[in-house]
Amino acid sequence: MITTLFYLYFLTIIRFLFLQLDSMIAIRKPLILTLPDEIIYEILGYLNQINILSVRLINLRFYIVATEKLFNFVYVNNGDPVVIGPDVNSPFYLKYTVVNGWNKFITLLNMKELQFVNTIVIYTDYGITLDFKKVIRSSPRISIEFEYKKSIIVHQELSFSSWFRIAMTEFNYSIKKLTINGGETKLLPFFTRLKSLRIINGTSTMFDSLKQQITIRDLSLEFLQQPIRLIDIRNIFNLAEIVSLELKFGLYHPPPSVVELAILASQLKSVKQLAIISPNIRFDKVVHQLKPNSITSFYLKILGNYYETPSSGLVEILKYQQQSVMKVYWSCVRSNSRFRSYGLQEFDRVYKKSGDNNKLEEVVFLLNNGRFEKLNQVVLNENYFAIKSLRNTEIVCLN
Known part of the structure; x- marks a missing residue:
């Protein structure tokens, strides 16, 4: 596995080769110009869209290759x-x-x-137009995915629900990643190679029809209704094999049981990424049940009591994870799920928001009062901070 420092070093070298190419040409023909297009395309995979736009300015050949890379995968936010x-x-x-x-x-x-364009991922179908429907019909080769759908009735041709009803009558050996509603859990036994599962609009009885245990690496459970017994999840999923876990509870229901959550956490032997969205409870009692120094990403969004819960509590919550955790998210900000998907993926994308100097002070407090040896990203109430150097406390606000 490539370490973070090695990756950053490698990325710096790649950027240098491309962004300094004009000056290199004046001296001698650099080796990178002799590489085939396929290799250059792969190298461009280590650059973001802003850097790739700069690469397009080098010459016509690079313009063509960079343009293909730039438009291959499009995310519509x-x-x-x-x-x-x-x-x-x-x-x-x-x-x-x-x-x-x-x-x-x-x-x-x-x-x-x-x-x-090969793939278009769209955050929401809100405001979808007839122009887009024409593209879907005229460009069947383009894969269209929705991260969040406002309605599955208005745009039935884009919905997976009808596909489930028609096609899922036998076992499927190809699908490895799946998102379903709580009322569709009876389909799970058909997916024999499933590795990633997200259940939205979960009900209190959504697992009643399942009789066999399922092994999943990445699991996300969003409860529209509070489960009758949270620890019953262990009867459905092989908790010891879960690497990434998201638990999302609603605000307008009783908070989850700390005792049941703690029992569940004690059985997560392989988990590396943990996200909890919940009304305020004793999160420290839950997280302390995890294997010490095993978590690399920790996400906590507290519902209710907005802005009243200090982030200083993170030091105690992560008391036994300080030597392993690399990414930390803490938020008491009011949610709006129509405009953003909350959970672990927020570590991967930065949302615009005015930087808050007070939050910068909280990050410094977190670093000074804990022994976070590997921490490189902190998000506090949706203010994103990259930690460039722990030794010199070099912190950069990204939004």
């Missing part, structure tokens, strides 16, 4: 604006060209570069 900049280099930014706003996306649909 029809929700909260996402930060686009040269220094934001998460896997999300390295894979997608981000388009903020529906009108800009409509412009793309009329560009000749549409021929390079």
Whole structure:
């Protein structure tokens, strides 16, 4: 596995080769110009869209290759604006060209570069237009995905629900990642190679019909109704094999049982990424049950009591995870799920918001009062901070 420091070093070298290419040409023909297009395309995978735009200016050959890479995967953000900049280099930014706003996306649909598009991921179908429906019908080769759908009735041709009813009558050996509603859990036994599962609108009885245990690496459970017994989840999922877990509870129901959550946490032997969205409870009692120094990403969004819960509590919550945790998210900000998907993916994308100097002081407090040896990203009430150097407390606000 490539370490974070090695990756940053490698990325710096790649940027240097491309962004300093003009000056290199004046001296001698650099080796990178002799590489085949396929290799250059792969190298461009280590640059975000802003850097790739610079590469297009080098010469005609680089313009063509960079344009193909730039438009291969497009993310249409029809929700909260996402930060686009040269220094934001998460896997999300390295894979997608981000388009903020529906009108800009409509412009793309009329560009000749549409021929390079293989996949379009759309945050929401809110405001979908007839122009987009025409593209779906005229460009069947383009894969269309929705992260969040306002309605599955208005745009039935884009819904997976009808596909489930018609096609899922036998076992499926190809699908490895799946998102379903709580009322569709009876379909789970059909997916024999499933590795990633997200259940939305979960009900209190959604697991009643399941009789066999399921092994999942990445699991996200969103409860529309509070489960009768949270620890019954262990009867459905092999908790010891879960690497990434999201638990999302509603505000207008009784808070989850700390005792049941603690029992569940004690059985998560392999978990590396943990997200909890919940009314305020004794989160420290839950997190302390995890294997010490095993968590790399910790996400906590507290519902209710907005802005009244100090982030200083993170030091106690992560008391036994300080030597392993690399990313920390803490928020008491009121949610608006129409414009943003809350959870672990927020580590991967930065949303626009005015930087808050008070939050910068809280990050410094967190570093000074804990022994966070590997921490490189902190999000406090939706203010994103990159920690460039722990030794010198070098912190940069990204939004």
